[in-house]
Amino acid sequence: MAYFERVGASAFRATGHVGGAWRTDEQHIAPALGLLAHAVELDRDARRDDALVVGRLSYDILGTIPIDVVETSVRVVRPGRTVELVEATLGHAGRDAVLLRAWLMRAGDTGHVHATALPRITPPAGMPVWDASTVWPGGFVASAEVRREQVEPGRAAFWVRTPLPLVHGEEVSRLAGAAGLFDIANGMTVRVDPREVAFPNVDLTAHLFTQPRGDWLGFDTTVSFGPSGLGLTSSVIHDSGGPIGTIAQILTVRP
Template identity: 45%
Template sequence: MQSGTPTPDSYYEPVDEHRYKPTPHASGAWNTEEQHFSPLGGLIVHAMDRHLAARPHTGLLPARISFDILGPPALDECEIRVESIRPGRTIELLEAVVLIADRPVVRARAWLLATADTTAVAGGAAATLTPPQQLAPWPLDSLWPGGYIASLDVRPLAPPQPGRTTAWVSTGVDLVAGRPSSPLASFVALVDTANGIAVRQSPTDWMFPNVDLTIHLHRQPEGAWTGLDTTVVFGPTGQGLTSTVLHDLNGPVGHAQQLLTVRPLPGTDG
Protein backbone atom coordinates (compact mmCIF):
# COMPACT_ATOMS: atom_id res chain seq x y z
CA MET A 1 0.00 0.00 0.00
CA GLN A 2 1.42 3.36 -1.03
CA SER A 3 2.24 6.00 1.52
CA GLY A 4 -0.60 8.45 1.99
CA THR A 5 -3.32 5.93 1.09
CA PRO A 6 -5.97 5.69 3.83
CA THR A 7 -5.73 2.50 5.86
CA PRO A 8 -8.76 0.23 5.21
CA ASP A 9 -11.05 -0.64 8.11
CA SER A 10 -10.24 -4.34 7.82
CA TYR A 11 -7.36 -6.71 8.45
CA TYR A 12 -7.68 -8.28 4.99
CA GLU A 13 -9.03 -7.41 1.56
CA PRO A 14 -10.30 -10.26 -0.63
CA VAL A 15 -8.47 -10.73 -3.94
CA ASP A 16 -10.59 -13.66 -5.17
CA GLU A 17 -12.38 -16.64 -3.64
CA HIS A 18 -9.27 -18.05 -1.94
CA ARG A 19 -6.71 -15.22 -1.83
CA TYR A 20 -6.47 -12.28 0.58
CA LYS A 21 -4.28 -9.20 0.91
CA PRO A 22 -3.36 -8.08 4.45
CA THR A 23 -3.71 -4.41 5.32
CA PRO A 24 -1.38 -2.48 7.67
CA HIS A 25 -3.75 -3.41 10.52
CA ALA A 26 -2.47 -7.01 10.26
CA SER A 27 1.20 -6.14 10.79
CA GLY A 28 2.98 -8.07 13.52
CA ALA A 29 4.50 -7.26 16.89
CA TRP A 30 7.79 -9.13 16.58
CA ASN A 31 8.29 -7.82 13.03
CA THR A 32 6.03 -5.21 11.46
CA GLU A 33 6.90 -6.58 7.98
CA GLU A 34 5.14 -9.81 8.94
CA GLN A 35 1.53 -10.63 9.74
CA HIS A 36 0.51 -10.96 13.36
CA PHE A 37 -0.83 -14.48 13.68
CA SER A 38 -3.99 -13.43 15.53
CA PRO A 39 -5.89 -11.97 12.54
CA LEU A 40 -4.43 -14.66 10.29
CA GLY A 41 -5.88 -17.32 12.58
CA GLY A 42 -9.26 -15.65 12.29
CA LEU A 43 -8.89 -15.49 8.51
CA ILE A 44 -8.24 -19.25 8.40
CA VAL A 45 -11.47 -19.89 10.33
CA HIS A 46 -13.23 -17.50 7.93
CA ALA A 47 -11.96 -19.58 4.99
CA MET A 48 -13.15 -22.78 6.70
CA ASP A 49 -16.57 -21.17 7.22
CA ARG A 50 -16.81 -20.35 3.52
CA HIS A 51 -15.80 -23.90 2.62
CA LEU A 52 -18.58 -25.28 4.83
CA ALA A 53 -21.15 -22.77 3.56
CA ALA A 54 -20.65 -23.99 -0.01
CA ARG A 55 -22.26 -27.36 0.78
CA PRO A 56 -25.43 -28.59 2.52
CA HIS A 57 -25.56 -27.81 6.25
CA THR A 58 -24.43 -30.80 8.34
CA GLY A 59 -25.18 -29.50 11.84
CA LEU A 60 -21.54 -29.97 12.91
CA LEU A 61 -19.74 -27.33 14.99
CA PRO A 62 -15.99 -26.63 15.40
CA ALA A 63 -14.76 -27.97 18.74
CA ARG A 64 -10.99 -27.92 18.27
CA ILE A 65 -8.89 -25.76 15.98
CA SER A 66 -5.11 -26.22 15.85
CA PHE A 67 -2.64 -24.09 13.95
CA ASP A 68 0.99 -25.02 13.22
CA ILE A 69 3.00 -21.96 12.21
CA LEU A 70 5.60 -23.22 9.71
CA GLY A 71 7.39 -19.91 9.26
CA PRO A 72 6.97 -16.14 9.61
CA PRO A 73 4.01 -15.06 7.45
CA ALA A 74 5.14 -12.10 5.38
CA LEU A 75 2.80 -9.12 5.08
CA ASP A 76 1.93 -10.24 1.56
CA GLU A 77 -1.00 -11.73 -0.31
CA CYS A 78 -1.91 -15.20 0.93
CA GLU A 79 -3.91 -18.10 -0.45
CA ILE A 80 -5.92 -20.45 1.78
CA ARG A 81 -6.85 -23.93 0.61
CA VAL A 82 -9.40 -25.91 2.65
CA GLU A 83 -10.43 -29.55 2.32
CA SER A 84 -12.23 -32.19 4.34
CA ILE A 85 -9.76 -34.96 5.14
CA ARG A 86 -12.12 -36.97 7.36
CA PRO A 87 -15.76 -36.47 6.36
CA GLY A 88 -18.55 -37.88 8.49
CA ARG A 89 -22.11 -37.34 9.72
CA THR A 90 -21.17 -36.85 13.39
CA ILE A 91 -17.42 -36.07 13.26
CA GLU A 92 -15.43 -34.31 10.54
CA LEU A 93 -11.85 -33.09 10.21
CA LEU A 94 -11.01 -30.07 8.07
CA GLU A 95 -7.52 -29.02 7.02
CA ALA A 96 -6.44 -25.61 5.76
CA VAL A 97 -3.08 -24.59 4.30
CA VAL A 98 -1.97 -20.97 4.02
CA LEU A 99 0.45 -20.22 1.20
CA ILE A 100 2.46 -17.06 0.64
CA ALA A 101 4.49 -16.92 -2.58
CA ASP A 102 3.51 -20.60 -3.08
CA ARG A 103 5.18 -21.58 0.21
CA PRO A 104 3.12 -23.12 3.06
CA VAL A 105 3.37 -20.92 6.16
CA VAL A 106 0.50 -22.32 8.28
CA ARG A 107 -1.27 -25.67 8.47
CA ALA A 108 -4.50 -25.78 10.44
CA ARG A 109 -6.96 -28.51 11.36
CA ALA A 110 -10.44 -28.26 12.82
CA TRP A 111 -12.48 -31.06 14.38
CA LEU A 112 -16.21 -30.59 13.85
CA LEU A 113 -18.59 -32.45 16.17
CA ALA A 114 -22.31 -33.16 15.98
CA THR A 115 -24.64 -30.98 18.04
CA ALA A 116 -27.00 -32.29 20.70
CA ASP A 117 -29.06 -30.79 23.53
CA THR A 118 -26.89 -31.35 26.62
CA THR A 119 -28.29 -28.42 28.62
CA ALA A 120 -29.42 -30.76 31.41
CA VAL A 121 -25.85 -31.91 32.12
CA ALA A 122 -23.89 -28.76 31.21
CA GLY A 123 -21.53 -27.45 33.91
CA GLY A 124 -18.00 -27.36 35.28
CA ALA A 125 -16.82 -24.08 33.75
CA ALA A 126 -15.17 -21.25 35.65
CA ALA A 127 -16.98 -18.08 36.78
CA THR A 128 -17.72 -15.22 34.41
CA LEU A 129 -15.33 -12.27 34.24
CA THR A 130 -16.01 -8.67 35.21
CA PRO A 131 -17.53 -7.15 32.04
CA PRO A 132 -15.29 -4.87 29.96
CA GLN A 133 -17.67 -1.91 30.28
CA GLN A 134 -16.58 -1.65 33.92
CA LEU A 135 -12.85 -1.65 33.12
CA ALA A 136 -10.35 0.94 31.93
CA PRO A 137 -8.45 0.50 28.63
CA TRP A 138 -4.77 -0.53 28.66
CA PRO A 139 -2.57 0.82 25.83
CA LEU A 140 -0.93 -2.46 24.76
CA ASP A 141 0.86 -0.54 22.00
CA SER A 142 3.06 0.95 24.73
CA LEU A 143 4.60 -2.53 25.03
CA TRP A 144 4.35 -3.88 21.48
CA PRO A 145 4.62 -2.29 18.01
CA GLY A 146 2.62 -3.16 14.90
CA GLY A 147 -0.68 -2.34 13.28
CA TYR A 148 -2.53 -5.26 14.83
CA ILE A 149 -1.71 -4.29 18.41
CA ALA A 150 -2.60 -0.66 17.65
CA SER A 151 -6.04 -1.78 16.44
CA LEU A 152 -7.06 -3.32 19.77
CA ASP A 153 -9.14 -2.22 22.74
CA VAL A 154 -7.60 -4.09 25.70
CA ARG A 155 -9.15 -3.94 29.18
CA PRO A 156 -7.41 -5.86 32.00
CA LEU A 157 -9.34 -6.89 35.10
CA ALA A 158 -6.33 -6.02 37.28
CA PRO A 159 -2.88 -4.53 36.67
CA PRO A 160 -0.99 -6.96 34.37
CA GLN A 161 1.66 -9.05 36.09
CA PRO A 162 4.64 -10.91 34.59
CA GLY A 163 3.26 -14.22 33.40
CA ARG A 164 -0.30 -13.58 34.60
CA THR A 165 -3.00 -11.33 33.14
CA THR A 166 -6.75 -11.51 32.61
CA ALA A 167 -8.09 -9.07 30.03
CA TRP A 168 -10.82 -8.44 27.53
CA VAL A 169 -9.81 -7.74 23.92
CA SER A 170 -11.93 -6.23 21.14
CA THR A 171 -11.43 -4.38 17.88
CA GLY A 172 -13.38 -2.06 15.62
CA VAL A 173 -11.58 -3.41 12.54
CA ASP A 174 -13.41 -5.90 10.31
CA LEU A 175 -11.71 -9.20 9.58
CA VAL A 176 -12.31 -9.20 5.79
CA ALA A 177 -13.44 -6.13 3.84
CA GLY A 178 -16.92 -6.50 2.38
CA ARG A 179 -17.50 -10.01 3.70
CA PRO A 180 -19.28 -10.89 6.95
CA SER A 181 -17.37 -13.06 9.39
CA SER A 182 -18.86 -15.56 11.82
CA PRO A 183 -18.71 -14.91 15.56
CA LEU A 184 -16.18 -17.75 15.81
CA ALA A 185 -13.84 -16.31 13.18
CA SER A 186 -13.98 -12.87 14.80
CA PHE A 187 -13.37 -14.41 18.23
CA VAL A 188 -10.40 -16.52 17.07
CA ALA A 189 -8.92 -13.45 15.35
CA LEU A 190 -8.12 -12.09 18.84
CA VAL A 191 -6.99 -15.24 20.69
CA ASP A 192 -3.31 -15.16 19.72
CA THR A 193 -3.08 -11.82 21.56
CA ALA A 194 -2.82 -13.90 24.75
CA ASN A 195 0.94 -14.36 24.39
CA GLY A 196 1.42 -10.58 24.45
CA ILE A 197 -0.64 -9.58 27.49
CA ALA A 198 1.20 -11.53 30.22
CA VAL A 199 4.86 -11.22 29.22
CA ARG A 200 7.40 -12.65 31.66
CA GLN A 201 10.33 -10.74 30.19
CA SER A 202 10.69 -7.55 28.17
CA PRO A 203 10.25 -8.25 24.43
CA THR A 204 13.17 -5.90 23.79
CA ASP A 205 15.46 -8.36 25.62
CA TRP A 206 13.88 -11.76 24.98
CA MET A 207 12.00 -13.44 22.15
CA PHE A 208 9.17 -15.84 22.97
CA PRO A 209 7.08 -16.25 19.80
CA ASN A 210 4.62 -19.12 19.63
CA VAL A 211 5.04 -21.86 17.04
CA ASP A 212 1.47 -23.08 17.35
CA LEU A 213 -1.97 -22.28 18.72
CA THR A 214 -4.55 -24.87 19.77
CA ILE A 215 -8.09 -23.93 20.75
CA HIS A 216 -10.56 -26.31 22.42
CA LEU A 217 -14.19 -25.18 22.73
CA HIS A 218 -17.01 -26.53 24.89
CA ARG A 219 -19.33 -23.75 23.66
CA GLN A 220 -19.44 -21.53 20.59
CA PRO A 221 -18.41 -17.92 21.43
CA GLU A 222 -20.68 -14.95 20.90
CA GLY A 223 -20.28 -11.18 20.89
CA ALA A 224 -17.56 -8.66 20.15
CA TRP A 225 -15.26 -9.30 23.13
CA THR A 226 -12.69 -12.09 23.63
CA GLY A 227 -11.77 -12.72 27.26
CA LEU A 228 -8.25 -14.02 27.94
CA ASP A 229 -7.44 -15.44 31.40
CA THR A 230 -3.78 -16.09 30.66
CA THR A 231 -0.81 -17.70 32.39
CA VAL A 232 2.68 -17.84 30.84
CA VAL A 233 5.37 -20.29 31.99
CA PHE A 234 9.00 -20.36 30.81
CA GLY A 235 10.93 -23.60 31.27
CA PRO A 236 14.71 -23.92 31.88
CA THR A 237 15.64 -25.24 28.40
CA GLY A 238 14.20 -22.70 25.96
CA GLN A 239 10.55 -23.74 25.86
CA GLY A 240 7.53 -21.94 27.22
CA LEU A 241 3.76 -22.30 27.34
CA THR A 242 0.97 -19.73 27.25
CA SER A 243 -2.25 -21.19 28.65
CA THR A 244 -5.55 -19.32 28.48
CA VAL A 245 -9.10 -19.85 29.61
CA LEU A 246 -11.22 -18.29 26.87
CA HIS A 247 -14.34 -16.26 27.69
CA ASP A 248 -17.12 -14.37 26.01
CA LEU A 249 -19.49 -12.07 27.89
CA ASN A 250 -21.62 -15.06 28.95
CA GLY A 251 -18.72 -16.97 30.54
CA PRO A 252 -15.99 -19.45 29.61
CA VAL A 253 -16.06 -21.05 26.16
CA GLY A 254 -12.87 -23.14 26.17
CA HIS A 255 -9.09 -23.12 26.42
CA ALA A 256 -6.11 -22.13 24.28
CA GLN A 257 -2.48 -23.27 24.40
CA GLN A 258 0.54 -21.73 22.67
CA LEU A 259 3.97 -23.39 22.59
CA LEU A 260 6.77 -20.81 22.85
CA THR A 261 10.38 -20.80 21.74
CA VAL A 262 12.23 -18.70 24.34
CA ARG A 263 15.62 -17.14 23.59
CA PRO A 264 17.51 -13.89 24.26
CA LEU A 265 17.52 -11.33 21.50
CA PRO A 266 20.88 -10.91 19.74
CA GLY A 267 23.03 -8.31 21.43
CA THR A 268 21.47 -8.77 24.86
CA ASP A 269 22.97 -10.50 27.88
CA GLY A 270 19.86 -12.73 28.32
Protein backbone atom coordinates in the same frame (compact mmCIF):
# COMPACT_ATOMS: atom_id res chain seq x y z
CA MET B 1 -10.81 -0.83 6.63
CA ALA B 2 -10.37 -4.49 7.50
CA TYR B 3 -7.54 -6.95 8.18
CA PHE B 4 -7.92 -8.59 4.75
CA GLU B 5 -9.49 -7.85 1.37
CA ARG B 6 -10.57 -10.69 -0.92
CA VAL B 7 -8.81 -10.55 -4.30
CA GLY B 8 -9.71 -14.00 -5.64
CA ALA B 9 -11.63 -17.18 -4.93
CA SER B 10 -9.08 -18.20 -2.30
CA ALA B 11 -6.74 -15.18 -2.23
CA PHE B 12 -6.73 -12.31 0.25
CA ARG B 13 -4.64 -9.15 0.47
CA ALA B 14 -3.45 -8.24 3.96
CA THR B 15 -3.77 -4.59 4.99
CA GLY B 16 -1.49 -2.57 7.24
CA HIS B 17 -3.71 -3.44 10.21
CA VAL B 18 -2.13 -6.92 10.36
CA GLY B 19 1.34 -5.46 11.05
CA GLY B 20 3.24 -7.71 13.44
CA ALA B 21 4.53 -7.15 16.96
CA TRP B 22 7.91 -8.88 16.60
CA ARG B 23 8.45 -7.28 13.15
CA THR B 24 6.11 -4.61 11.85
CA ASP B 25 6.83 -5.49 8.19
CA GLU B 26 5.48 -9.01 8.75
CA GLN B 27 1.97 -10.15 9.58
CA HIS B 28 0.86 -10.66 13.15
CA ILE B 29 -0.35 -14.23 12.93
CA ALA B 30 -3.63 -13.55 14.78
CA PRO B 31 -5.75 -12.29 11.85
CA ALA B 32 -4.40 -15.09 9.61
CA LEU B 33 -5.68 -17.66 12.12
CA GLY B 34 -9.12 -16.06 11.94
CA LEU B 35 -8.96 -16.06 8.14
CA LEU B 36 -8.31 -19.81 8.10
CA ALA B 37 -11.25 -20.43 10.44
CA HIS B 38 -13.39 -18.37 8.05
CA ALA B 39 -12.16 -20.48 5.10
CA VAL B 40 -13.06 -23.70 6.93
CA GLU B 41 -16.57 -22.45 7.66
CA LEU B 42 -17.10 -21.28 4.07
CA ASP B 43 -15.98 -24.69 2.79
CA ARG B 44 -18.27 -26.48 5.27
CA ASP B 45 -21.28 -24.43 4.22
CA ALA B 46 -20.57 -25.03 0.54
CA ARG B 47 -20.48 -28.81 1.09
CA ARG B 48 -23.27 -29.41 3.61
CA ASP B 49 -26.31 -27.79 5.18
CA ASP B 50 -26.21 -29.11 8.76
CA ALA B 51 -23.83 -26.46 10.18
CA LEU B 52 -21.43 -28.65 12.10
CA VAL B 53 -19.85 -26.63 14.89
CA VAL B 54 -16.12 -26.17 15.46
CA GLY B 55 -14.86 -27.87 18.61
CA ARG B 56 -11.13 -27.58 18.07
CA LEU B 57 -8.82 -25.35 16.06
CA SER B 58 -5.20 -26.56 16.06
CA TYR B 59 -2.73 -24.34 14.21
CA ASP B 60 0.93 -24.95 13.41
CA ILE B 61 2.81 -21.79 12.45
CA LEU B 62 5.36 -22.82 9.82
CA GLY B 63 6.94 -19.45 9.12
CA THR B 64 6.57 -15.69 8.91
CA ILE B 65 4.30 -13.99 6.38
CA PRO B 66 4.90 -10.64 4.65
CA ILE B 67 2.07 -8.09 4.47
CA ASP B 68 0.97 -9.21 1.03
CA VAL B 69 -1.49 -11.50 -0.75
CA VAL B 70 -2.03 -14.91 0.86
CA GLU B 71 -3.73 -18.03 -0.50
CA THR B 72 -5.95 -20.44 1.42
CA SER B 73 -6.95 -24.03 0.74
CA VAL B 74 -9.24 -26.49 2.55
CA ARG B 75 -9.63 -30.27 2.35
CA VAL B 76 -11.58 -32.86 4.31
CA VAL B 77 -9.25 -35.34 5.99
CA ARG B 78 -11.88 -37.46 7.74
CA PRO B 79 -15.45 -37.08 6.39
CA GLY B 80 -18.42 -38.06 8.50
CA ARG B 81 -22.13 -37.48 9.08
CA THR B 82 -21.69 -36.17 12.63
CA VAL B 83 -17.94 -35.55 13.04
CA GLU B 84 -15.34 -34.54 10.48
CA LEU B 85 -11.70 -33.47 10.46
CA VAL B 86 -10.78 -30.64 8.09
CA GLU B 87 -7.32 -29.38 7.17
CA ALA B 88 -6.64 -25.88 5.88
CA THR B 89 -3.49 -24.06 4.84
CA LEU B 90 -2.53 -20.44 4.41
CA GLY B 91 0.47 -19.62 2.29
CA HIS B 92 2.36 -16.92 0.46
CA ALA B 93 4.18 -17.20 -2.89
CA GLY B 94 3.77 -20.97 -2.98
CA ARG B 95 5.02 -21.56 0.57
CA ASP B 96 2.71 -22.78 3.34
CA ALA B 97 2.93 -20.56 6.42
CA VAL B 98 0.08 -21.86 8.63
CA LEU B 99 -1.50 -25.31 8.86
CA LEU B 100 -4.86 -25.75 10.59
CA ARG B 101 -6.63 -28.95 11.59
CA ALA B 102 -10.19 -28.40 12.78
CA TRP B 103 -12.67 -30.86 14.27
CA LEU B 104 -16.27 -30.12 13.28
CA MET B 105 -19.08 -31.80 15.22
CA ARG B 106 -22.85 -32.10 15.09
CA ALA B 107 -24.69 -29.68 17.37
CA GLY B 108 -27.28 -30.94 19.85
CA ASP B 109 -29.41 -29.71 22.74
CA THR B 110 -27.39 -30.15 25.93
CA GLY B 111 -28.70 -27.08 27.73
CA HIS B 112 -29.95 -29.18 30.65
CA VAL B 113 -26.35 -30.22 31.50
CA HIS B 114 -24.55 -27.02 30.45
CA ALA B 115 -22.06 -26.16 33.24
CA THR B 116 -18.38 -25.49 33.97
CA ALA B 117 -16.27 -25.14 37.10
CA LEU B 118 -13.86 -22.77 35.35
CA PRO B 119 -13.86 -19.45 37.25
CA ARG B 120 -15.18 -16.26 35.65
CA ILE B 121 -13.13 -13.12 35.23
CA THR B 122 -14.18 -9.53 35.92
CA PRO B 123 -16.43 -8.20 33.11
CA PRO B 124 -14.80 -5.73 30.70
CA ALA B 125 -16.66 -2.76 32.18
CA GLY B 126 -14.96 -3.47 35.51
CA MET B 127 -11.41 -3.60 34.14
CA PRO B 128 -9.17 -0.61 33.44
CA VAL B 129 -8.25 0.28 29.87
CA TRP B 130 -4.71 -0.78 28.98
CA ASP B 131 -2.69 0.52 26.04
CA ALA B 132 -0.90 -2.56 24.65
CA SER B 133 1.09 -0.36 22.26
CA THR B 134 3.19 0.71 25.26
CA VAL B 135 4.76 -2.78 25.03
CA TRP B 136 4.19 -3.85 21.42
CA PRO B 137 4.44 -2.07 18.04
CA GLY B 138 2.52 -3.01 14.90
CA GLY B 139 -0.80 -2.40 13.22
CA PHE B 140 -2.59 -5.38 14.75
CA VAL B 141 -1.90 -4.52 18.38
CA ALA B 142 -2.79 -0.87 17.63
CA SER B 143 -6.17 -2.02 16.24
CA ALA B 144 -7.22 -3.85 19.40
CA GLU B 145 -9.01 -2.38 22.40
CA VAL B 146 -7.77 -3.98 25.64
CA ARG B 147 -9.01 -3.96 29.24
CA ARG B 148 -6.66 -5.67 31.71
CA GLU B 149 -6.22 -6.73 35.34
CA GLN B 150 -2.54 -7.54 35.83
CA VAL B 151 -1.74 -9.87 38.75
CA GLU B 152 2.01 -10.17 38.19
CA PRO B 153 4.35 -10.47 35.18
CA GLY B 154 3.06 -13.42 33.18
CA ARG B 155 -0.33 -13.56 34.92
CA ALA B 156 -3.38 -11.46 34.02
CA ALA B 157 -7.02 -11.41 33.02
CA PHE B 158 -7.97 -9.21 30.09
CA TRP B 159 -10.62 -8.52 27.47
CA VAL B 160 -9.97 -7.71 23.82
CA ARG B 161 -12.12 -6.50 20.96
CA THR B 162 -11.54 -4.85 17.60
CA PRO B 163 -13.69 -2.50 15.52
CA LEU B 164 -12.20 -3.87 12.30
CA PRO B 165 -13.84 -6.65 10.28
CA LEU B 166 -11.75 -9.70 9.46
CA VAL B 167 -12.49 -9.54 5.70
CA HIS B 168 -13.72 -6.40 3.97
CA GLY B 169 -17.34 -6.64 2.82
CA GLU B 170 -17.87 -10.25 3.94
CA GLU B 171 -20.07 -11.72 6.63
CA VAL B 172 -17.80 -13.50 9.09
CA SER B 173 -19.00 -15.69 11.96
CA ARG B 174 -18.35 -14.72 15.55
CA LEU B 175 -16.14 -17.80 15.83
CA ALA B 176 -13.87 -16.71 12.97
CA GLY B 177 -13.77 -13.18 14.35
CA ALA B 178 -12.78 -14.51 17.77
CA ALA B 179 -10.18 -16.84 16.23
CA GLY B 180 -8.63 -13.72 14.71
CA LEU B 181 -7.93 -12.50 18.26
CA PHE B 182 -6.82 -15.77 19.93
CA ASP B 183 -3.11 -15.27 19.27
CA ILE B 184 -3.03 -11.94 21.11
CA ALA B 185 -2.91 -13.98 24.33
CA ASN B 186 0.87 -14.37 24.03
CA GLY B 187 1.78 -10.76 24.67
CA MET B 188 -0.88 -9.22 26.88
CA THR B 189 0.90 -10.20 30.10
CA VAL B 190 4.61 -10.49 29.41
CA ARG B 191 6.91 -12.26 31.84
CA VAL B 192 9.97 -10.34 30.61
CA ASP B 193 10.59 -7.33 28.41
CA PRO B 194 10.27 -8.52 24.77
CA ARG B 195 13.13 -6.21 23.81
CA GLU B 196 15.40 -8.42 25.94
CA VAL B 197 13.92 -11.89 25.40
CA ALA B 198 11.93 -13.08 22.38
CA PHE B 199 9.20 -15.66 23.01
CA PRO B 200 7.18 -16.23 19.82
CA ASN B 201 4.74 -19.12 19.72
CA VAL B 202 5.00 -21.82 17.06
CA ASP B 203 1.49 -23.16 17.49
CA LEU B 204 -1.94 -22.43 18.95
CA THR B 205 -4.66 -24.91 19.89
CA ALA B 206 -8.12 -23.80 20.95
CA HIS B 207 -10.70 -26.17 22.44
CA LEU B 208 -14.24 -24.77 22.63
CA PHE B 209 -17.20 -26.21 24.52
CA THR B 210 -19.51 -23.42 23.35
CA GLN B 211 -19.40 -20.89 20.55
CA PRO B 212 -18.40 -17.28 21.36
CA ARG B 213 -20.96 -14.49 21.56
CA GLY B 214 -20.60 -10.71 21.62
CA ASP B 215 -17.73 -8.49 20.55
CA TRP B 216 -15.53 -8.85 23.65
CA LEU B 217 -13.26 -11.88 24.06
CA GLY B 218 -11.88 -12.53 27.54
CA PHE B 219 -8.65 -14.28 28.59
CA ASP B 220 -7.46 -15.65 31.93
CA THR B 221 -3.81 -16.15 31.00
CA THR B 222 -0.66 -17.57 32.54
CA VAL B 223 2.78 -17.44 30.87
CA SER B 224 5.44 -19.96 31.95
CA PHE B 225 9.11 -20.20 30.92
CA GLY B 226 11.10 -23.39 31.40
CA PRO B 227 14.87 -23.68 32.01
CA SER B 228 15.80 -24.95 28.52
CA GLY B 229 14.34 -22.51 26.00
CA LEU B 230 10.69 -23.56 26.00
CA GLY B 231 7.64 -21.70 27.29
CA LEU B 232 3.87 -22.01 27.46
CA THR B 233 1.07 -19.46 27.32
CA SER B 234 -2.16 -21.02 28.55
CA SER B 235 -5.53 -19.26 28.69
CA VAL B 236 -9.13 -19.89 29.61
CA ILE B 237 -11.18 -17.89 27.12
CA HIS B 238 -14.45 -16.15 27.90
CA ASP B 239 -17.35 -14.35 26.32
CA SER B 240 -19.96 -12.26 28.11
CA GLY B 241 -21.60 -15.43 29.43
CA GLY B 242 -18.47 -16.85 31.05
CA PRO B 243 -15.78 -19.37 30.11
CA ILE B 244 -16.11 -20.97 26.66
CA GLY B 245 -12.88 -22.96 26.24
CA THR B 246 -9.10 -22.95 26.45
CA ILE B 247 -6.08 -21.94 24.37
CA ALA B 248 -2.49 -23.21 24.61
CA GLN B 249 0.57 -21.82 22.79
CA ILE B 250 4.04 -23.36 22.94
CA LEU B 251 6.84 -20.78 22.91
CA THR B 252 10.43 -20.73 21.76
CA VAL B 253 12.19 -18.56 24.35
CA ARG B 254 15.23 -16.77 22.94
CA PRO B 255 17.29 -14.34 25.08
